[in-house]
Amino acid sequence: MDLNYEMMYIVKTAEQEISKQVNAKLEKVITDNGGRIKDVDYWGERKLAYEIHGFGRGVYVLLVFKGSQTVIKELDRVAKLTDEILRHMIIRKGY
Template sequence: MRSYETIFIISPDVNDEARPALIEKFKNLITEKGGEITNVDEWGRRKLAYEIDKKSEGYYVLMNFNSDVDVPHELERVYKITDGILRYLIVKVDK
């Protein structure tokens, strides 16, 4: 298993009740594919460096996980089709 780190920005239009469900959706996706989540850090609402889709703020979430190589590809696919995700980044962490 390899170590990965992902950060994603949730749109400020997503209400406070739907945000935890969205985060849980990505956590479940990783664990269902055989991955292990080591850390979830919600940074909260922050100002963006530049506007994305005419929005100047976003809700940042950092997640560390261990998984096989195919999990980040599936996670990226789901990020792309999920409404409410402004940006995302998945990187492999070298130990």
């Protein structure tokens, strides 16, 4: 059963192109595992509340999608292995 999810992630500050490449990688993981992208919202570069791995700023991206538990597990695994992502969180929307 496919449910609605949101993934917020923070990419290391660099060129805008890096965050787009990371987003393309994550979107491919979702679609390859049977999920569907609903919306992508680039919040832009913002100051972090505290430094993460020496970075004081990061590019925030909100990814809204629909998928199964398989999509979530693979997306979480790929996000943990992607060096450009400082932090990420996946939450289920609604019931």
